[in-house]
Amino acid sequence: MxxxxxxxxxxxxxxxxxxxxxxxxxxxxxxxxxQCHGYEGDxxxxxxxxxxxxxxxxxxxxxxxxTTPSGDPPTDEDIIRSIRNGNPGTSMPAWKRFSDEEVxxxxxxxxxxxxxxxxxxxxxxxxxxxxxxxxxIIKKGKELFRVAKCVECHGQHGRGNGKKAWRDDFxxxxxxxxxxxxxxxxxxxxxxxxxxxxxRTITTGxxxxxxxxxQDSLSDEERWALAHFIKSLQVERRLGISLxxxxxxxxxxxxxxxxxxxxxWLDLPMAGQIIFEPRHFTPTIxxxxxxxxxxxxxxxxxxxxxxxxxxxGDDGMPPDGIRLQFPSKIPDGSERPYFYMGDRRHPVNLWVxxxxxxxxxxxxAKGPDTVYSQQKQDVKAVGVYDDGLYRVxxxxxxxxxxxxxxxxxxxxxxxxxxxxxxxxxxxxxxKGVISAWYYIMLEPSTPLRVFVLPPAVSLMVFFAGFLxxxxxxxxxxx
Amino acid sequence: xxxxxxxxxxxxLAISLISVFRKSPFFNFxxxxxxxxxxxxxxxxxxxxxxxQVITMYMAMSVFAFLIYFSxxxxxxRAFLEPMRAVLADRDKRILRVVLVFILxxxxxxxxxxxxxxxxxxxxxxxxxxxxxxxxxxxxRGKTIKILGLENPLRKDTEKLKDYIEExxxxxxxxxxxxxxxxxxxxxxxxxxxxxxxxxxxxxxxxAQLPExxxxxxxxxxxxxxxxxxxxxxxxxxAFEDFLxxxxxxxxxxxxxxxxxxxxxxxx
Numbered sequence: 001m002x003x004x005x006x007x008x009x010x011x012x013x014x015x016x017x018x019x020x021x022x023x024x025x026x027x028x029x030x031x032x033x034x035q036c037h038g039y040e041g042d043x044x045x046x047x048x049x050x051x052x053x054x055x056x057x058x059x060x061x062x063x064x065x066x067t068t069p070s071g072d073p074p075t076d077e078d079i080i081r082s083i084r085n086g087n088p089g090t091s092m093p094a095w096k097r098f099s100d101e102e103v104x105x106x107x108x109x110x111x112x113x114x115x116x117x118x119x120x121x122x123x124x125x126x127x128x129x130x131x132x133x134x135x136x137i138i139k140k141g142k143e144l145f146r147v148a149k150c151v152e153c154h155g156q157h158g159r160g161n162g163k164k165a166w167r168d169d170f171x172x173x174x175x176x177x178x179x180x181x182x183x184x185x186x187x188x189x190x191x192x193x194x195x196x197x198x199x200r201t202i203t204t205g206x207x208x209x210x211x212x213x214x215q216d217s218l219s220d221e222e223r224w225a226l227a228h229f230i231k232s233l234q235v236e237r238r239l240g241i242s243l244x245x246x247x248x249x250x251x252x253x254x255x256x257x258x259x260x261x262x263x264x265w266l267d268l269p270m271a272g273q274i275i276f277e278p279r280h281f282t283p284t285i286x287x288x289x290x291x292x293x294x295x296x297x298x299x300x301x302x303x304x305x306x307x308x309x310x311x312x313g314d315d316g317m318p319p320d321g322i323r324l325q326f327p328s329k330i331p332d333g334s335e336r337p338y339f340y341m342g343d344r345r346h347p348v349n350l351w352v353x354x355x356x357x358x359x360x361x362x363x364x365a366k367g368p369d370t371v372y373s374q375q376k377q378d379v380k381a382v383g384v385y386d387d388g389l390y391r392v393x394x395x396x397x398x399x400x401x402x403x404x405x406x407x408x409x410x411x412x413x414x415x416x417x418x419x420x421x422x423x424x425x426x427x428x429x430x431k432g433v434i435s436a437w438y439y440i441m442l443e444p445s446t447p448l449r450v451f452v453l454p455p456a457v458s459l460m461v462f463f464a465g466f467l468x469x470x471x472x473x474x475x476x477x478x
Numbered sequence: 479x480x481x482x483x484x485x486x487x488x489x490x491l492a493i494s495l496i497s498v499f500r501k502s503p504f505f506n507f508x509x510x511x512x513x514x515x516x517x518x519x520x521x522x523x524x525x526x527x528x529x530x531q532v533i534t535m536y537m538a539m540s541v542f543a544f545l546i547y548f549s550x551x552x553x554x555x556r557a558f559l560e561p562m563r564a565v566l567a568d569r570d571k572r573i574l575r576v577v578l579v580f581i582l583x584x585x586x587x588x589x590x591x592x593x594x595x596x597x598x599x600x601x602x603x604x605x606x607x608x609x610x611x612x613x614x615x616x617x618x619r620g621k622t623i624k625i626l627g628l629e630n631p632l633r634k635d636t637e638k639l640k641d642y643i644e645e646x647x648x649x650x651x652x653x654x655x656x657x658x659x660x661x662x663x664x665x666x667x668x669x670x671x672x673x674x675x676x677x678x679x680x681x682x683x684x685x686a687q688l689p690e691x692x693x694x695x696x697x698x699x700x701x702x703x704x705x706x707x708x709x710x711x712x713x714x715x716x717a718f719e720d721f722l723x724x725x726x727x728x729x730x731x732x733x734x735x736x737x738x739x740x741x742x743x744x745x746x
Contacts (some may be wrong), residue, residue, distance in 0.1 A: 035647060035650075
């Protein structure tokens with residue numbers, strides 16, 4: 001009997017004994033990390049060829065995201081931060097499901113892939129005394145951005161488009177292509193996008209990449225100033241399902257006309273086209289921003305996106321480009337064309353622009369294999385590449401009279417979708433970066449009755465009250 | 479916000495009770511209406527919230543019923559009308575009259591008229607059926623596969639099951655995880671770009687509710703196999719018969735059940 005009780009107790013307590021705990025890290029790693037990082041921790045997992053950036057190879061003990069000086073191993077907390085927060089803009093998600101004990105065990109197991117490196121106890125830097133954001137400090141940071149040569153890789157506006165990064169030898173320690181960060185898109189910042197995250201990256205650098213540590217070359221104060229400037233470059237992402245276009249007198253023709261800045265916008269998160277061959281798993285364009293307006297007879301849409309290197313199609317690579325898609329006619333019910341290139345029964349209009357010829361072309365598509373150019377070309381387009389940012393304006397008549405063309409009726413929600421191409425990644429045809437369906441709506445001018453009816457009702461109610469008052473007070477007097 | 483409505487109901491009840499003692503049917507009426515409104519809204523605490531139209535209907539009934547109640551006896555009805563008469567006619571109520579009758583009520587009426595005439599535009603909402611009825615049989619690259627009663631042929635091979643699941647894992651992380659997520663939670667790094675969002679497999683309301691044959695059909699036929707009620711035009715789910723073999727699909731099905739900790743529904 002006693003033996004039986006001891007056995008039962010042993011089974012009950014087994015999760016708490018040392019042996020079982022040793023196994024936890026390995027078990028979780030093999031089940032939830034090895035698919036990318038490899039069963040041997042060498043970054044050779046199943047998903048390696050299907051991700052960009054590629055999964056971290058733990059066997060060299062080189063870690064990008066640390067609070068420790070360049071060349072030192074990360075602290076346990078650094079590895080935990082990467083596991084818990086994930087790395088935005090990559091396929092590394094934030095793992096929230098595991099307990100703190102499980103994550104600790106996981107960290108111990110990851111460290112075993114490079115035991116020599118972790119023999120040494122690293123001394124983390126202190127992240128403290130963050131100064132408040134002021135115009136002055138941002139200005140100082142901007143100057144440092146130039147002086148410290150950040151511009152060479154990250155570009156004037158921090159879009160990751162510096163010319164140094166266009167060179168063929170711009171690679172990480174493993175020999176893989178690497179892109180400088182685009183500071184303007186916080187959702188792409190692998191090491192986090194808060195002020196402290198940026199300060200940490202500047203201070204410790206990212207080991208194994210061309211991003212060096214600035215701990216020795218810049219003072220603490222200078223690094224905070226730089227972090228403030230970089231933080232100030234982040235754009236506000238507006239997600240949603242529809243964009244309303246306002247009516248104006250005339251359409252601004254140039255892409256840098258301040259009128260465009262005054263408009264509301266919609267940001268479209270983008271993903272690789274993975275439905276038809278060739279499936280595209282490793283795009284780098286993550287966002288297209290849409291603005292638009294209309295006049296009596298024309299509609300204009302401006303698309304804006306970051307592309308770190310312009311391709312005009314003259315270097316053996318396809319040109320960069322973008323394509324705007326509408327159904328051929330406004331759908332009556334909920335049924336509409338397939339969101340990528342339409343389908344046999346539901347054709348779509350394609351407005352196409354590319355950097356090689358810089359003009360607008362019009363096509364009809366009835367699925368990805370059935371695309372033909374239209375006889376009558378009605379779309380005009382002009383695009384400009386400026387310091388990492390493409391801006392393309394499409395203009396077309398509200399009604400072209402062509403039965404295959406969409407008519408932009410005011411007050412109707414009209415589906416649209418976008419495909420964008422980065423020539424540097426050989427993107428063309430079905431190898432593109434796509435969005436879901438969204439809506440634009442040409443906002444009708446407010447009808448007159450909205451201005452007339454409410455005051456009239458107010459007045460009527462006032463007089464009704466007044467008359468009642470008169471009548472009742474006379475009765476009371478009498 | 480819903481927690482606030484029981485307080486409204488209690489406040490209405492208090493007004494109503496005080497009015498009974500002070501013999502003021504008008505404020506009693508107001509208190510009752512506030513109580514009814516508060517109670518109808520509070521229903522959301524124990525059941526799905528009542529639609530706005532239903533609440534409007536019940537309120538109209540309540541107003542009507544209590545108006546009848548208060549107007550049955552002439553005495554009561556006169557008392558009921560008294561506060562309104564007083565505000566409209568009495569000399570000593572002049573300030574209240576100006577504020578209420580000549581300013582606030584006309585402004586409120588104007589605002590209601592504005593809210594009703596202002597054109598409002600909302601993008602169409604498309605309701606979609608998440609688990610459509612599967613077809614009796616499908617054509618898989620020229621081979622007819624009967625869906626009804628279909629079972630995963632690999633599941634019987636218990637000896638090799640572990641290998642199949644591992645092979646399924648490889649297929650999943652080379653074909654599916656971009657959308658359905660590293661952790662099978664539907665939050666892959668492409669997920670945000672698609673609408674409807676990719677389904678999670680973790681949890682008990684997706685694949686746990688389905689037999690494997692259904693999952694096979696969804697993977698094999700993707701967006702283009704969906705009936706119109708499921709909005710195939712919006713789905714980014716590839717038809718995997720274009721990319722994977724029959725056996726590969728069964729392997730990945732084994733993996734997604736195993737990894738999400740779910741069991742397929744059986745035909746019995």
